[in-house]
Amino acid sequence: MSNNTNIDKEKVLADLGQMVQIYSSDRPSKDSILKDYSSFYHLNVACAKIFLESYQLYGLFCNPQEVQELVNKYYARAYKKIVQTCKENKETILNTFKNYSDLLKDLDFSFLECDRDFETYSEKDFKDIIYAYYSTYGNKYYCLAKKYFDENRIQMRYEEIEKKYIDLLLTNCKSEEERKEILDIQSSGSYKGYYLYLIGLESGYILSKFNGYNTLSAHSIVHELGHAVDAETFLFPQQKKISRVSDILMEMPSTTFEMGFIDFLRDNGLDEYGADIISSERYEVLNDIYDCILPVYEQNKFELDEDGNVKIDDEEYEFRDDIIYGLGGYFAVCLQEIRRQNPKEFLKIFNNILTMRAESSLEELINMTGISYEDFVSAKFIRPRLEEEKKLLSKRFNV
Numbered sequence: 001m002s003n004n005t006n007i008d009k010e011k012v013l014a015d016l017g018q019m020v021q022i023y024s025s026d027r028p029s030k031d032s033i034l035k036d037y038s039s040f041y042h043l044n045v046a047c048a049k050i051f052l053e054s055y056q057l058y059g060l061f062c063n064p065q066e067v068q069e070l071v072n073k074y075y076a077r078a079y080k081k082i083v084q085t086c087k088e089n090k091e092t093i094l095n096t097f098k099n100y101s102d103l104l105k106d107l108d109f110s111f112l113e114c115d116r117d118f119e120t121y122s123e124k125d126f127k128d129i130i131y132a133y134y135s136t137y138g139n140k141y142y143c144l145a146k147k148y149f150d151e152n153r154i155q156m157r158y159e160e161i162e163k164k165y166i167d168l169l170l171t172n173c174k175s176e177e178e179r180k181e182i183l184d185i186q187s188s189g190s191y192k193g194y195y196l197y198l199i200g201l202e203s204g205y206i207l208s209k210f211n212g213y214n215t216l217s218a219h220s221i222v223h224e225l226g227h228a229v230d231a232e233t234f235l236f237p238q239q240k241k242i243s244r245v246s247d248i249l250m251e252m253p254s255t256t257f258e259m260g261f262i263d264f265l266r267d268n269g270l271d272e273y274g275a276d277i278i279s280s281e282r283y284e285v286l287n288d289i290y291d292c293i294l295p296v297y298e299q300n301k302f303e304l305d306e307d308g309n310v311k312i313d314d315e316e317y318e319f320r321d322d323i324i325y326g327l328g329g330y331f332a333v334c335l336q337e338i339r340r341q342n343p344k345e346f347l348k349i350f351n352n353i354l355t356m357r358a359e360s361s362l363e364e365l366i367n368m369t370g371i372s373y374e375d376f377v378s379a380k381f382i383r384p385r386l387e388e389e390k391k392l393l394s395k396r397f398n399v
Protein backbone atom coordinates (compact mmCIF):
# COMPACT_ATOMS: atom_id res chain seq x y z
CA MET A 1 0.00 0.00 0.00
CA SER A 2 1.47 3.30 -1.05
CA ASN A 3 1.70 6.26 1.24
CA ASN A 4 -0.73 8.16 -0.92
CA THR A 5 -3.73 6.40 0.53
CA ASN A 6 -2.51 6.76 4.08
CA ILE A 7 -3.17 9.87 6.04
CA ASP A 8 -0.07 11.94 6.58
CA LYS A 9 0.64 11.85 10.31
CA GLU A 10 2.54 15.16 10.34
CA LYS A 11 -0.37 16.89 8.65
CA VAL A 12 -2.96 15.51 11.05
CA LEU A 13 -0.88 16.51 14.06
CA ALA A 14 -0.38 19.98 12.54
CA ASP A 15 -4.14 20.29 11.96
CA LEU A 16 -4.87 19.21 15.50
CA GLY A 17 -2.28 21.61 16.79
CA GLN A 18 -3.91 24.46 14.92
CA MET A 19 -7.28 23.58 16.38
CA VAL A 20 -5.83 23.31 19.84
CA GLN A 21 -4.53 26.85 19.41
CA ILE A 22 -8.01 28.05 18.56
CA TYR A 23 -9.67 26.29 21.48
CA SER A 24 -7.09 26.76 24.14
CA SER A 25 -6.82 30.49 23.62
CA ASP A 26 -7.94 32.15 26.86
CA ARG A 27 -11.64 31.55 26.98
CA PRO A 28 -12.88 30.31 23.62
CA SER A 29 -16.28 31.70 22.66
CA LYS A 30 -19.28 29.37 22.58
CA ASP A 31 -19.38 29.87 18.87
CA SER A 32 -15.79 28.84 18.32
CA ILE A 33 -16.21 25.72 20.46
CA LEU A 34 -19.33 24.68 18.59
CA LYS A 35 -17.77 25.52 15.29
CA ASP A 36 -15.28 22.74 15.53
CA TYR A 37 -15.10 20.96 18.81
CA SER A 38 -16.74 17.78 17.51
CA SER A 39 -14.48 17.74 14.42
CA PHE A 40 -11.48 18.16 16.67
CA TYR A 41 -12.72 15.43 18.94
CA HIS A 42 -13.32 12.94 16.09
CA LEU A 43 -10.00 13.70 14.41
CA ASN A 44 -8.25 13.28 17.72
CA VAL A 45 -9.93 9.90 18.29
CA ALA A 46 -9.08 8.79 14.74
CA CYS A 47 -5.53 9.95 15.31
CA ALA A 48 -5.29 7.90 18.50
CA LYS A 49 -6.50 4.82 16.67
CA ILE A 50 -4.18 5.20 13.68
CA PHE A 51 -1.03 6.69 15.16
CA LEU A 52 -1.38 5.88 18.86
CA GLU A 53 -1.00 9.59 19.54
CA SER A 54 -3.60 12.08 20.61
CA TYR A 55 -4.23 15.16 22.67
CA GLN A 56 -5.54 14.68 26.17
CA LEU A 57 -8.89 16.40 25.92
CA TYR A 58 -9.06 17.44 29.53
CA GLY A 59 -5.95 19.57 29.36
CA LEU A 60 -7.27 21.67 26.51
CA PHE A 61 -9.99 23.82 27.98
CA CYS A 62 -10.28 26.04 30.99
CA ASN A 63 -13.45 24.20 31.85
CA PRO A 64 -13.76 20.87 30.04
CA GLN A 65 -17.02 20.02 31.81
CA GLU A 66 -18.61 23.21 30.56
CA VAL A 67 -17.40 22.54 27.03
CA GLN A 68 -18.80 19.01 27.09
CA GLU A 69 -22.16 20.23 28.38
CA LEU A 70 -22.29 22.87 25.68
CA VAL A 71 -21.59 20.29 22.97
CA ASN A 72 -24.15 17.86 24.40
CA LYS A 73 -26.77 20.59 24.43
CA TYR A 74 -25.95 21.41 20.84
CA TYR A 75 -26.40 17.78 19.75
CA ALA A 76 -29.65 17.49 21.70
CA ARG A 77 -30.97 20.61 19.94
CA ALA A 78 -29.90 19.30 16.54
CA TYR A 79 -31.66 15.97 17.12
CA LYS A 80 -34.75 17.80 18.30
CA LYS A 81 -34.77 19.61 14.98
CA ILE A 82 -34.59 16.32 13.09
CA VAL A 83 -37.45 14.89 15.15
CA GLN A 84 -39.51 18.00 14.52
CA THR A 85 -38.92 17.74 10.76
CA CYS A 86 -39.84 14.05 10.85
CA LYS A 87 -43.07 14.76 12.71
CA GLU A 88 -44.05 17.66 10.47
CA ASN A 89 -43.45 15.52 7.39
CA LYS A 90 -44.93 12.28 8.63
CA GLU A 91 -47.17 11.72 5.59
CA THR A 92 -44.43 12.47 3.08
CA ILE A 93 -41.81 10.30 4.78
CA LEU A 94 -44.01 7.29 5.53
CA ASN A 95 -45.78 7.32 2.17
CA THR A 96 -42.55 7.67 0.21
CA PHE A 97 -40.96 4.62 1.81
CA LYS A 98 -44.17 2.59 1.78
CA ASN A 99 -44.69 3.29 -1.92
CA TYR A 100 -41.07 2.50 -2.63
CA SER A 101 -41.28 -0.93 -0.91
CA ASP A 102 -44.61 -1.60 -2.63
CA LEU A 103 -43.03 -0.77 -5.96
CA LEU A 104 -40.24 -3.29 -5.39
CA LYS A 105 -42.80 -5.93 -4.34
CA ASP A 106 -44.90 -5.14 -7.37
CA LEU A 107 -41.88 -5.54 -9.66
CA ASP A 108 -40.84 -8.69 -7.80
CA PHE A 109 -37.42 -7.11 -7.49
CA SER A 110 -34.71 -9.53 -6.26
CA PHE A 111 -31.54 -8.43 -4.53
CA LEU A 112 -28.12 -9.86 -5.25
CA GLU A 113 -25.84 -11.60 -2.78
CA CYS A 114 -22.63 -9.68 -2.23
CA ASP A 115 -20.42 -12.76 -2.43
CA ARG A 116 -18.11 -12.15 -5.35
CA ASP A 117 -14.71 -10.52 -5.66
CA PHE A 118 -14.66 -7.06 -7.09
CA GLU A 119 -12.37 -6.03 -9.92
CA THR A 120 -8.97 -4.84 -8.65
CA TYR A 121 -6.86 -2.00 -10.06
CA SER A 122 -3.37 -0.60 -9.82
CA GLU A 123 -3.10 2.43 -7.55
CA LYS A 124 -2.77 4.70 -10.58
CA ASP A 125 -5.83 3.24 -12.34
CA PHE A 126 -7.80 3.38 -9.11
CA LYS A 127 -7.18 7.10 -8.76
CA ASP A 128 -7.64 7.75 -12.48
CA ILE A 129 -11.08 6.11 -12.38
CA ILE A 130 -12.13 8.31 -9.45
CA TYR A 131 -10.66 11.44 -11.10
CA ALA A 132 -12.30 10.62 -14.44
CA TYR A 133 -15.62 10.13 -12.68
CA TYR A 134 -15.48 13.39 -10.70
CA SER A 135 -14.41 15.32 -13.81
CA THR A 136 -17.79 14.43 -15.37
CA TYR A 137 -19.19 17.03 -12.93
CA GLY A 138 -16.67 19.67 -14.02
CA ASN A 139 -13.13 20.70 -13.27
CA LYS A 140 -13.91 21.99 -9.78
CA TYR A 141 -14.99 18.61 -8.43
CA TYR A 142 -12.13 16.84 -10.20
CA CYS A 143 -9.63 19.20 -8.48
CA LEU A 144 -11.22 18.56 -5.13
CA ALA A 145 -11.02 14.78 -5.51
CA LYS A 146 -7.39 15.10 -6.58
CA LYS A 147 -6.61 17.36 -3.64
CA TYR A 148 -7.75 14.70 -1.16
CA PHE A 149 -5.37 12.15 -2.67
CA ASP A 150 -2.50 14.57 -3.24
CA GLU A 151 -2.68 15.94 0.29
CA ASN A 152 -2.89 12.44 1.80
CA ARG A 153 -6.28 13.09 3.31
CA ILE A 154 -7.50 9.54 2.75
CA GLN A 155 -6.86 6.59 5.01
CA MET A 156 -7.73 3.14 3.70
CA ARG A 157 -7.96 -0.20 5.62
CA TYR A 158 -8.90 1.89 8.63
CA GLU A 159 -10.55 -1.00 10.43
CA GLU A 160 -7.47 -3.18 10.17
CA ILE A 161 -5.28 -0.47 11.69
CA GLU A 162 -7.83 0.15 14.41
CA LYS A 163 -7.95 -3.58 15.18
CA LYS A 164 -4.18 -3.70 15.61
CA TYR A 165 -4.41 -0.78 17.99
CA ILE A 166 -7.24 -2.36 19.96
CA ASP A 167 -5.29 -5.63 20.19
CA LEU A 168 -2.29 -3.72 21.48
CA LEU A 169 -4.44 -1.99 24.07
CA LEU A 170 -6.00 -5.29 25.16
CA THR A 171 -2.62 -6.94 25.72
CA ASN A 172 -1.66 -4.01 27.95
CA CYS A 173 -4.87 -4.09 29.98
CA LYS A 174 -4.45 -3.99 33.72
CA SER A 175 -7.97 -4.82 34.81
CA GLU A 176 -11.08 -6.55 33.58
CA GLU A 177 -12.89 -3.22 33.72
CA GLU A 178 -10.36 -1.61 31.44
CA ARG A 179 -10.72 -4.53 29.10
CA LYS A 180 -14.48 -4.13 28.97
CA GLU A 181 -14.14 -0.44 28.25
CA ILE A 182 -11.84 -1.11 25.30
CA LEU A 183 -14.14 -3.77 23.88
CA ASP A 184 -16.96 -1.23 24.12
CA ILE A 185 -14.95 1.23 22.03
CA GLN A 186 -14.36 -1.51 19.51
CA SER A 187 -18.01 -2.41 19.16
CA SER A 188 -19.05 1.20 18.66
CA GLY A 189 -18.60 3.10 15.44
CA SER A 190 -18.30 0.35 12.91
CA TYR A 191 -18.60 2.08 9.55
CA LYS A 192 -17.54 1.42 5.97
CA GLY A 193 -16.31 4.92 5.50
CA TYR A 194 -16.22 8.17 7.37
CA TYR A 195 -15.76 11.81 6.46
CA LEU A 196 -14.20 13.96 9.18
CA TYR A 197 -15.56 17.48 8.88
CA LEU A 198 -13.06 20.11 10.04
CA ILE A 199 -14.96 23.36 9.80
CA GLY A 200 -12.30 25.47 11.48
CA LEU A 201 -9.79 24.37 8.86
CA GLU A 202 -12.33 24.24 6.02
CA SER A 203 -11.28 20.76 4.97
CA GLY A 204 -11.41 17.17 6.17
CA TYR A 205 -10.16 13.60 6.11
CA ILE A 206 -11.59 10.38 4.78
CA LEU A 207 -11.40 7.02 6.51
CA SER A 208 -12.33 3.86 4.66
CA LYS A 209 -12.33 0.38 6.12
CA PHE A 210 -11.65 -1.22 2.75
CA ASN A 211 -8.30 -2.59 1.84
CA GLY A 212 -6.78 -2.51 -1.64
CA TYR A 213 -7.78 -0.87 -4.87
CA ASN A 214 -11.00 -2.39 -6.13
CA THR A 215 -14.47 -1.33 -7.25
CA LEU A 216 -15.93 -1.56 -3.75
CA SER A 217 -13.23 0.58 -2.12
CA ALA A 218 -13.42 3.07 -5.02
CA HIS A 219 -17.17 3.28 -4.48
CA SER A 220 -16.68 3.94 -0.78
CA ILE A 221 -14.10 6.69 -1.45
CA VAL A 222 -16.42 8.23 -4.07
CA HIS A 223 -19.17 8.42 -1.42
CA GLU A 224 -16.90 10.07 1.15
CA LEU A 225 -15.52 12.47 -1.45
CA GLY A 226 -19.14 13.45 -2.02
CA HIS A 227 -19.23 14.64 1.60
CA ALA A 228 -15.99 16.53 0.93
CA VAL A 229 -17.53 18.26 -2.10
CA ASP A 230 -20.60 19.17 -0.07
CA ALA A 231 -18.52 20.42 2.85
CA GLU A 232 -15.94 22.41 0.93
CA THR A 233 -18.30 23.80 -1.72
CA PHE A 234 -21.43 24.49 0.29
CA LEU A 235 -21.32 23.90 4.03
CA PHE A 236 -18.03 25.58 4.95
CA PRO A 237 -18.24 28.65 2.67
CA GLN A 238 -21.83 29.20 3.79
CA GLN A 239 -20.88 28.72 7.43
CA LYS A 240 -23.67 26.19 7.88
CA LYS A 241 -22.09 24.74 10.94
CA ILE A 242 -25.26 23.40 12.51
CA SER A 243 -26.69 21.79 9.42
CA ARG A 244 -24.44 18.76 9.30
CA VAL A 245 -25.96 17.38 12.47
CA SER A 246 -29.56 18.43 12.04
CA ASP A 247 -29.68 18.20 8.26
CA ILE A 248 -31.94 15.33 7.22
CA LEU A 249 -30.46 15.47 3.70
CA MET A 250 -26.88 15.16 4.90
CA GLU A 251 -26.41 11.89 2.99
CA MET A 252 -28.07 13.17 -0.19
CA PRO A 253 -25.00 14.67 -1.95
CA SER A 254 -22.64 11.79 -1.12
CA THR A 255 -25.20 9.17 -2.17
CA THR A 256 -25.96 11.06 -5.38
CA PHE A 257 -22.27 10.86 -6.32
CA GLU A 258 -22.36 7.20 -5.35
CA MET A 259 -25.31 6.52 -7.69
CA GLY A 260 -23.58 8.42 -10.48
CA PHE A 261 -20.50 6.26 -10.00
CA ILE A 262 -22.50 3.07 -10.58
CA ASP A 263 -23.65 4.45 -13.94
CA PHE A 264 -20.11 5.59 -14.73
CA LEU A 265 -18.76 2.06 -14.13
CA ARG A 266 -21.43 0.52 -16.33
CA ASP A 267 -21.15 3.12 -19.11
CA ASN A 268 -17.39 2.63 -19.30
CA GLY A 269 -17.46 -1.15 -19.07
CA LEU A 270 -15.62 -1.13 -15.73
CA ASP A 271 -16.56 -4.05 -13.48
CA GLU A 272 -20.19 -4.17 -14.56
CA TYR A 273 -20.92 -7.10 -12.27
CA GLY A 274 -19.46 -5.25 -9.31
CA ALA A 275 -21.51 -2.19 -10.25
CA ASP A 276 -24.67 -4.34 -10.33
CA ILE A 277 -24.05 -5.67 -6.84
CA ILE A 278 -23.42 -2.23 -5.41
CA SER A 279 -26.51 -0.94 -7.15
CA SER A 280 -28.66 -3.80 -5.88
CA GLU A 281 -27.42 -3.17 -2.35
CA ARG A 282 -28.37 0.50 -2.59
CA TYR A 283 -31.97 -0.34 -3.59
CA GLU A 284 -32.14 -2.97 -0.86
CA VAL A 285 -31.06 -0.58 1.90
CA LEU A 286 -33.89 1.77 0.97
CA ASN A 287 -36.34 -1.10 0.92
CA ASP A 288 -36.00 -1.76 4.66
CA ILE A 289 -36.58 1.80 5.83
CA TYR A 290 -40.37 1.74 5.93
CA ASP A 291 -40.55 -1.27 8.24
CA CYS A 292 -37.97 0.30 10.53
CA ILE A 293 -39.43 3.77 10.89
CA LEU A 294 -43.09 2.77 11.06
CA PRO A 295 -42.98 1.60 14.72
CA VAL A 296 -41.31 4.88 15.71
CA TYR A 297 -44.25 6.82 14.28
CA GLU A 298 -46.89 4.36 15.49
CA GLN A 299 -45.57 4.27 19.04
CA ASN A 300 -44.57 7.93 18.98
CA LYS A 301 -41.07 7.00 20.21
CA PHE A 302 -39.19 10.14 19.32
CA GLU A 303 -36.87 10.39 22.33
CA LEU A 304 -33.47 10.29 20.62
CA ASP A 305 -30.46 9.44 22.79
CA GLU A 306 -27.08 11.12 22.31
CA ASP A 307 -26.36 8.90 19.29
CA GLY A 308 -29.65 9.64 17.55
CA ASN A 309 -31.10 6.24 18.48
CA VAL A 310 -34.47 5.32 19.97
CA LYS A 311 -35.65 2.32 21.99
CA ILE A 312 -38.33 0.23 20.33
CA ASP A 313 -39.55 -2.79 22.29
CA ASP A 314 -36.37 -2.65 24.35
CA GLU A 315 -34.22 -2.75 21.25
CA GLU A 316 -31.90 0.11 20.35
CA TYR A 317 -32.82 1.40 16.93
CA GLU A 318 -30.82 3.88 14.79
CA PHE A 319 -33.57 6.30 13.88
CA ARG A 320 -31.46 9.25 12.77
CA ASP A 321 -29.31 7.03 10.54
CA ASP A 322 -32.33 5.52 8.82
CA ILE A 323 -33.83 8.95 8.21
CA ILE A 324 -30.68 10.56 6.81
CA TYR A 325 -29.61 7.52 4.75
CA GLY A 326 -33.20 6.85 3.72
CA LEU A 327 -34.20 10.31 2.58
CA GLY A 328 -30.72 11.04 1.24
CA GLY A 329 -30.74 7.77 -0.67
CA TYR A 330 -34.21 8.27 -2.09
CA PHE A 331 -33.39 11.80 -3.27
CA ALA A 332 -30.15 10.43 -4.76
CA VAL A 333 -31.98 7.79 -6.79
CA CYS A 334 -34.34 10.48 -8.12
CA LEU A 335 -31.54 12.96 -8.82
CA GLN A 336 -29.46 10.37 -10.67
CA GLU A 337 -32.47 9.64 -12.85
CA ILE A 338 -32.70 13.36 -13.64
CA ARG A 339 -28.98 13.33 -14.49
CA ARG A 340 -29.50 10.46 -16.94
CA GLN A 341 -32.24 12.38 -18.69
CA ASN A 342 -30.61 15.81 -18.66
CA PRO A 343 -27.11 16.24 -17.17
CA LYS A 344 -27.06 20.04 -17.50
CA GLU A 345 -30.42 20.48 -15.85
CA PHE A 346 -29.34 18.06 -13.14
CA LEU A 347 -26.33 20.14 -12.17
CA LYS A 348 -28.50 23.24 -11.75
CA ILE A 349 -31.06 21.37 -9.64
CA PHE A 350 -28.38 19.63 -7.56
CA ASN A 351 -26.51 22.86 -6.78
CA ASN A 352 -29.77 24.59 -5.99
CA ILE A 353 -30.83 21.94 -3.47
CA LEU A 354 -27.40 21.84 -1.86
CA THR A 355 -27.37 25.59 -1.44
CA MET A 356 -30.94 25.97 -0.23
CA ARG A 357 -31.47 22.90 1.91
CA ALA A 358 -30.91 24.51 5.30
CA GLU A 359 -33.64 27.09 4.69
CA SER A 360 -36.12 24.95 2.80
CA SER A 361 -38.90 22.62 3.86
CA LEU A 362 -38.92 19.02 2.66
CA GLU A 363 -41.76 19.81 0.29
CA GLU A 364 -39.89 22.78 -1.17
CA LEU A 365 -36.84 20.56 -1.72
CA ILE A 366 -38.96 17.98 -3.53
CA ASN A 367 -40.37 20.76 -5.70
CA MET A 368 -36.84 21.97 -6.49
CA THR A 369 -36.10 18.62 -8.16
CA GLY A 370 -38.72 19.47 -10.79
CA ILE A 371 -40.48 16.17 -10.02
CA SER A 372 -44.09 16.66 -8.96
CA TYR A 373 -44.76 15.97 -5.28
CA GLU A 374 -47.18 13.22 -6.30
CA ASP A 375 -44.67 11.47 -8.59
CA PHE A 376 -41.91 11.73 -5.97
CA VAL A 377 -43.91 10.32 -3.07
CA SER A 378 -45.71 7.65 -5.11
CA ALA A 379 -42.35 6.42 -6.53
CA LYS A 380 -43.92 6.85 -9.98
CA PHE A 381 -40.94 8.90 -11.12
CA ILE A 382 -38.41 6.15 -10.46
CA ARG A 383 -40.57 3.23 -11.56
CA PRO A 384 -39.16 3.08 -15.14
CA ARG A 385 -35.64 3.12 -13.70
CA LEU A 386 -36.38 0.24 -11.34
CA GLU A 387 -38.01 -1.73 -14.17
CA GLU A 388 -34.88 -1.18 -16.24
CA GLU A 389 -32.67 -2.20 -13.34
CA LYS A 390 -34.63 -5.38 -12.78
CA LYS A 391 -34.30 -6.34 -16.46
CA LEU A 392 -30.58 -5.73 -16.31
CA LEU A 393 -30.10 -7.84 -13.20
CA SER A 394 -32.28 -10.67 -14.53
CA LYS A 395 -30.21 -10.75 -17.72
CA ARG A 396 -26.85 -10.91 -15.96
CA PHE A 397 -27.68 -12.89 -12.86
CA ASN A 398 -30.80 -14.84 -13.74
CA VAL A 399 -32.73 -13.40 -10.80
Ligand SMILES: [Zn+2]
Nearest residue numbers: 223227251254
Ligand atom coordinates in the same frame (compact mmCIF):
# COMPACT_ATOMS: atom_id res chain seq x y z
ZN1 LIG B 1 -22.13 9.32 4.02
